[in-house]
Structure formats: C-alpha cells, structure tokens
Amino acid sequence: MQERLPAPEFDSPTGSVFPPPAGRRVYCNRNLRLDQVKAVGFDMDYTLAIYRQAEMDRLCIDATVRKLVDRGYPEELLSMKYRTDFPIRGLLIDRKLGNVLKMDRYRYVKTAYHGFRRLTREERRRAYHTRRLRPGTGRYHWVDTLYSLSEVAVYAAVIEHLETHGGSVDYGQLFADIRECADISHQDGSILDLVLEDLPRYVDRDPDLGVLFHKLRSAGKRLFLLTNSGPEYTDAMMSYLLDDALDEYPSWRNYLDYICTASQKPSFFTDKALFTDLETEEESRDPTRGRVYVGGNIVDLQRALGFTGDEVLYVGDHIYGDVLRAKKESTWRTAMIIQEMDDELRVLREHAVSFERADALEQMRDAVQDELREHQARLKRVERKLNGQESGPERASWDAKRVRHRRSIDRLRAQLKDLDTERSALHDVLDDAFHPFWGSVFKAGNEVSSFGSQIEQYAGLYTSRATNLMQYSPMHYFQSPRHRMPHETGSVPGT
Numbered sequence: 129m130q131e132r133l134p135a136p137e138f139d140s141p142t143g144s145v146f147p148p149p150a151g152r153r154v155y156c157n158r159n160l161r162l163d164q165v166k167a168v169g170f171d172m173d174y175t176l177a178i179y180r181q182a183e184m185d186r187l188c189i190d191a192t193v194r195k196l197v198d199r200g201y202p203e204e205l206l207s208m209k210y211r212t213d214f215p216i217r218g219l220l221i222d223r224k225l226g227n228v229l230k231m232d233r234y235r236y237v238k239t240a241y242h243g244f245r246r247l248t249r250e251e252r253r254r255a256y257h258t259r260r261l262r263p264g265t266g267r268y269h270w271v272d273t274l275y276s277l278s279e280v281a282v283y284a285a286v287i288e289h290l291e292t293h294g295g296s297v298d299y300g301q302l303f304a305d306i307r308e309c310a311d312i313s314h315q316d317g318s319i320l321d322l323v324l325e326d327l328p329r330y331v332d333r334d335p336d337l338g339v340l341f342h343k344l345r346s347a348g349k350r351l352f353l354l355t356n357s358g359p360e361y362t363d364a365m366m367s368y369l370l371d372d373a374l375d376e377y378p379s380w381r382n383y384l385d386y387i388c389t390a391s392q393k394p395s396f397f398t399d400k401a402l403f404t405d406l407e408t409e410e411e412s413r414d415p416t417r418g419r420v421y422v423g424g425n426i427v428d429l430q431r432a433l434g435f436t437g438d439e440v441l442y443v444g445d446h447i448y449g450d451v452l453r454a455k456k457e458s459t460w461r462t463a464m465i466i467q468e469m470d471d472e473l474r475v476l477r478e479h480a481v482s483f484e485r486a487d488a489l490e491q492m493r494d495a496v497q498d499e500l501r502e503h504q505a506r507l508k509r510v511e512r513k514l515n516g517q518e519s520g521p522e523r524a525s526w527d528a529k530r531v532r533h534r535r536s537i538d539r540l541r542a543q544l545k546d547l548d549t550e551r552s553a554l555h556d557v558l559d560d561a562f563h564p565f566w567g568s569v570f571k572a573g574n575e576v577s578s579f580g581s582q583i584e585q586y587a588g589l590y591t592s593r594a595t596n597l598m599q600y601s602p603m604h605y606f607q608s609p610r611h612r613m614p615h616e617t618g619s620v621p622g623t
C-alpha cells in the first residue's frame with residue numbers, strides 16, 4: 129500500500145505558514161470561495177467581543193440568585209457555591225423532571241444529571257428512551273448560548289440544595305424563575321453596567337481585530353455589524369475593541385459600512401422592521417453607509433449592500449439566532465465562532481495516541497464480533513445435525529465440531545470482554561479530559577452530539593475566533609473534507 133504523504137506546508141504570500149496551526153484554522157462544512165464574498169457581517173457579543181466565561185458566569189449567577197431570593201427563595205442560595213464548570217453548550221433542560229441532558233444527533237440521551245447526580249443507564253432508559261423525545265416542545269429548553277450557561281449552573285445547584293435538605297421542587301417553576309431573573313438582570317443593567325465599568329476584566333480584546341477588518345476592506349469587501357445589543361453598549365464595547373487599534377481608523381465606525389444595533393435577531397431575518405437612525409431618529413428602509421441604526425431587516429440591508437445573499441458571509445456565535453435562522457431565511461453564507469474549540473483541540477492534540485488506540489479498539493471489536501457471529505451460526509447448524517442423531521462415528525465427528533465451536537466462542541467472548549473493558553476505561557479518560565461532566569461538546573459517545581450535528585448542518589465555516597479568518601488570503605477557497613464519499617478516503621481494501 130502506498131504510504132500517505134505528509135500534508136504539504138508552504139509559505140503563503142502573506143508570510144505565514146500554511147495551513148495555519150490547528151487552533152488558528154477555519155474549518156469548513158460547505159465549500160466557500162472567499163473571493164466571491166463581497167460583504168462580511170459580524171455579530172458582536174461572543175463573536176468580536178470574546179467574554180471571559182468564568183468572570184461573566186459569576187456576574188450572571190450573582191445577579192440571578194439575588195433576584196431569586198427577592199422572590200422568596202431561601203437566603204442560603206446567596207452563600208452557596210455554584211459550579212460554573214458544570215454546564216456546556218448544547219445541553220437540554222427537562223423542565224418536567226428537573227434533569228439536564230446531552231443528546232446525540234439522533235436525539236438519544238447519552239448523559240443526564242439530576243442536580244449533580246449522574247442518572248444510571250436504567251434511569252435514562254425509563255425517562256427518555258421508551259418514547260420519542262421531542263426537544264421542540266415546551267417541556268424542554270435548549271442551552272445554546274454561552275451567556276445562558278450560568279442558568280444551568282444555578283438550576284442544578286438549587287435542585288441539589290433543596291432536595292438534599294428535604295424540600296420538594298417544582299422543576300418547571302424553578303426554571304421559569306431562573307430564566308426570568310436572568311433576563312431581567314441582563315436588561316436592568318445588573319450585568320451590563322458592571323461589564324462596562326471594567327471591560328478588560330470581562331472581555332478579551334483581540335489585538336488582531338483591526339488588522340482583520342483592514343485586510344478585508346483592502347480586498348474590496350464591505351463590512352457590517354449586526355448585533356442585538358443596544359447602541360450605547362455597542363458603542364462602548366466596539367470602542368474598547370477597536371479604537372486606537374490602527375492609526376488609519378480613529379474610530380471603530382470607520383471600519384464598518386453599515387451598523388445595525390438592537391437588531392432583534394432572529395426576527396431581523398424574517399420581519400420588515402424599519403431602520404431608525406440613532407441620531408436623527410428618522411425611520412427608513414434605506415440605511416446609509418456610516419450611520420448607526422437601531423432595528424432594521426435583512427431585505428433592506430441586503431439591497432443597501434447591493435449584493436445577492438450568497439455574496440454575504442455572516443459571522444456569529446449563536447447557532448439559532450445567527451447561524452440557523454440566517455441559513456434558513458436567507459442565502460447568506462455563515463461562519464460560526466466556537467470558543468470551546470481551543471479546549472477541544474488541545475485535548476485532541478494531547479491525547480492523540482489514545483484516540484488512535486480507541487479507533488484500533490473499534491476495528492478489533494468489529495472483527496471479533498464478526499468471527500463470534502460466524503461461530504455461533506455454525507454451532508447452531510451443528511446442534512441441529514446432532515439433534516436426534518444416533519451414536520456412532522458420524523455423531524462423534526459432529527460432537528468434536530461442537531466442542532471446537534464452543535471453545536472458539538468462549539475465547540472470542542473473553543477477547544470481546546477485554547476489549548470492552550479497555551475501550552470503556554479509555555473513553556472515560558478521554559471524556560474526562562474534554563469535560564468531567566459531559567465529555568466533548570461535539571461528540572456524544574461515538575456519535576456526533578446534537579450540538580455538533582447542528583454545526584455540521586448550518587455553519588458553513590467554524591472556528592475558535594473571528595480573527596482566524598486573517599490566516600487566509602481573501603481569495604481563499606475553503607473546501608469541505610466531505611467532498612469525498614466514504615469509499616474515497618483511507619486505503620482501498622483488497623489492494
């Protein structure tokens with residue numbers, strides 16, 4: 129068999145090594161020619177503004193819990209410890225039973241917790257596997273943004289606390305209260321005012337952002353900002369991120385052709401709200417370059433840009449509000465920012481040998497199982513022959529065959545047991561390396577997780593931060609590895 133050649137590396141015209149290191153790479157689900165992209169839009173929060181998750185979680189938890197206690201929840205909640213390392217994106221809250229779930233792409237619940245207690249396989253089976261789970265119904269709630277992770281941390285901790293102390297919990301009411309208190313905290317300034325008071329503490333300022341915008345503009349692309357944050361907050365945040373980044377651009381507004389704040393995504397993609405000019409308060413369907421707007425809609429923005437939908441690339445972090453809706457309601461191309469990729473890639477790199485071993489174990493298991501099934505089928509045939517057969521030389525020969533098959537079956541079963549023991553120990557180690565409660569964000573057991581599957585379906589590109597786009601020429605052709613069918617990859621059997 130021909131040996132696989134190492135992936136080619138060469139110096140790109142910009143002087144950087146290509147392909148970029150894994151953590152700076154942009155991954156592709158759907159082919160995209162950057163030279164055909166005429167406009168690039170950006171969401172702001174968690175896309176351009178990378179929040180420090182642990183700091184933000186603490187802020188959100190404090191504000192939410194104070195409001196819960198005001199509503200009559202026990203005072204001890206104020207002094208309790210909340211595990212901000214518990215939740216991840218892509219979880220599902222079951223408001224009826226008070227559980228937190230992680231599903232694979234087929235909606236099969238692979239992991240579940242009640243409080244911080246992991247449900248047994250039998251408990252999961254009884255609750256979720258005997259009837260089809262419908263995540264779209266009111267019983268369930270998707271956790272698909274980083275800013276809502278703190279709500280899960282509070283939900284699990286409060287359930288754990290109240291039930292340990294003998295209280296009964298109305299799981300649906302508790303979740304509704306947490307959601308409401310968190311929403312109010314986001315709206316009344318309990319969270320955002322504190323963020324604005326100390327931006328460097330809460331937001332990681334990416335020093336390359338100005339350079340990325342400049343590079344895209346120099347390649348002739350129009351840039352726009354499309355954020356649900358209000359205009360004042362947007363102005364403070366964007367000034368922090370971009371003012372003074374490059375001499376040629378004294379204000380963040382100089383980088384952007386169109387600026388849409390308080391945009392009400394996802395309705396921005398479906399409704400026809402007018403653009404309101406922030407200074408003149410004039411409403412129009414015809415946004416002008418360089419002005420700051422409140423509201424607006426995709427149809428009028430696209431007309432102002434002067435390009436067709438497939439010439440627009442939109443970069444966001446929210447699978448539903450940014451990526452899925454944009455994809456379903458328009459022909460915009462999408463890129464998703466997934467901060468979690470830094471950790472995921474680190475684990476893949478540090479445990480590369482274990483992942484290879486896990487693959488090898490799967491192959492060995494398949495081979496042993498095939499052989500086992502073969503011996504079991506043959507044993508059945510032998511036993512049918514033996515049934516009612518008189519003693520004699522022929523019977524002795526069938527007897528010997530039966531003994532041989534039984535021995536082989538025992539040997540193979542023992543092998544399978546050993547392989548399974550090693551496989552499950554290895555999976556535990558790897559899951560734990562990704563995340564002690566849930567394992568990888570993108571996988572659920574051997575399957576792609578429901579979150580991973582949504583990314584595959586809706587995000588044309590995905591990467592850990594927006595400035596990774598800078599690693600590529602503005603003419604780059606992103607190609608999905610899925611342009612090959614399964615039979616085209618790897619070695620060809622029988623050669």
Ligand SMILES: [Mg+2]
Binds near residue numbers: 171172173175445446
């Ligand atoms: Mg966002």
